Amino acid sequence: MGRCPECLEWGTLQEEVLAPRTAVSSRAGQVAPVRLQEITGSSWTRQTTNISELDRVLGGGLVPGGVVLVGGDPGIGKSTLLMQLAGQLAKRDTSVLYVSGEESHQQIKLRADRLQVTEGPIFIAAETELDAINAQLLALQPQVVIIDSIQTVYSANLTSAPGTVGQIRESAGRLIRYAKESGTVLFLVGHVTKDGSIGPDCRVTGS
Numbered sequence: 001m002g003r004c005p006e007c008l009e010w011g012t013l014q015e016e017v018l019a020p021r022t023a024v025s026s027r028a029g030q031v032a033p034v035r036l037q038e039i040t041g042s043s044w045t046r047q048t049t050n051i052s053e054l055d056r057v058l059g060g061g062l063v064p065g066g067v068v069l070v071g072g073d074p075g076i077g078k079s080t081l082l083m084q085l086a087g088q089l090a091k092r093d094t095s096v097l098y099v100s101g102e103e104s105h106q107q108i109k110l111r112a113d114r115l116q117v118t119e120g121p122i123f124i125a126a127e128t129e130l131d132a133i134n135a136q137l138l139a140l141q142p143q144v145v146i147i148d149s150i151q152t153v154y155s156a157n158l159t160s161a162p163g164t165v166g167q168i169r170e171s172a173g174r175l176i177r178y179a180k181e182s183g184t185v186l187f188l189v190g191h192v193t194k195d196g197s198i199g200p201d202c203r204v205t206g207s
Contacts, residue, residue, distance in 0.1 A: 050088040054081070062144070064183035067176050071190045078189050079103075082146050083111055085187075089144055090120020097142035101128040101152025101162075128162065130155040130171050137178060147175060149189035 004012045046061030055061050058068065070078050079100075086096040100108055108124050123140055127133050130153055137145065147153060153171040154162035161167070172188060179186035 047089075047094070049085055050091075051081075051085060054085065062185045064185065065180050067179055067186045067188065069188050069190055071192055073192050079148055080111065080115065082148065082187060082189070083108075083115055083117055086122050086144070086146065087112070087115060087117030087120070090117070090122045093121060094144060095121040095123070095140070095142045096144045096146065097123045097125060097136065097140055098146045098148065099125045099127055099133055099136075100148045101126075102149065128152045128154060130174060134174065134178065137182075137184075141182070142184065144185045144187070145175075145179070146187045147189060149191055150175075151191055 002013070003010050046059070046063055048055050048061040049058070058066075070082065072078050083098070086098055089096055098108065104126055105124055108126075112118065112122075121142075123142065125133070125136055127136070133147075133153065150168055150172055151163045153175075154167045155170045155174075158166055158170060175186060175188070178184065
C-alpha cells in the first residue's frame with residue numbers, strides 16, 4: 001500500500017520484519033497466581049515528589065513498581081520536569097538512574113546546573129541499547145529509573161530500526177517487566193507525533 005488508511009498520507013508506511021520466536025519462555029509456569037487476601041503492601045504510603053502538580057497527576061505520589069508514561073511534543077519540557085523530579089528525590093537519598101538516548105552527559109549536566117540539581121544519588125547514562133541499559137539497572141539497582149525517550153531504545157535481537165513499533169514494544173515490555181519484578185518506579189518519555197499519538201508514524205508489521 002502506498003497510502004496510509006489512517007492518516008491518508010502517501011509514503012508513510014514502512015514494513016517491519018520481525019524475527020520468528022520459536023523458544024519457549026523461561027518464565028512459563030514460574031509465576032503462579034496469588035490469592036487476593038494473601039497479597040501484602042496495600043497499605044503502602046505513596047512517596048511524594050515535592051512537585052505538587054506532579055503528585056496530583058500521580059494520585060498522590062510514587063508507588064513501588066509503578067510505571068508512568070510522560071508524553072508530549074518535543075521541546076515541551078518533559079526532560080526538564082523529570083530532571084526536577086530527580087533532584088527532589090535525590091534530596092531524600094532516593095537513587096535515580098536517568099537514561100538519555102538523545103543527549104550527552106554534558107548536555108544533561110548543563111540542564112541539571114540550570115535547575116540547581118547538583119547533589120544526591122543521581123546517575124546519568126547516555127545509552128540506547130536495551131541489554132546495556134538492563135546491565136546498568138542490575139548493577140545500580142536504582143529506586144527510580146527515567147528513560148528519555150523510549151523511542152531511542154532498541155534491542156539488538158530485532159533487525160528493525162529504533163523507534164519502530166516492534167522496537168518500542170520490545171523495549172518497553174522488558175523495562176516494565178523489570179520494574180514490576182524489582183519494585184522500581186519507571187518513567188518512560190514518549191514523544192507525540194504529528195498526528196497526536198505517542199509513538200512512531202504509521203507502520204505495518206510483517207512476518
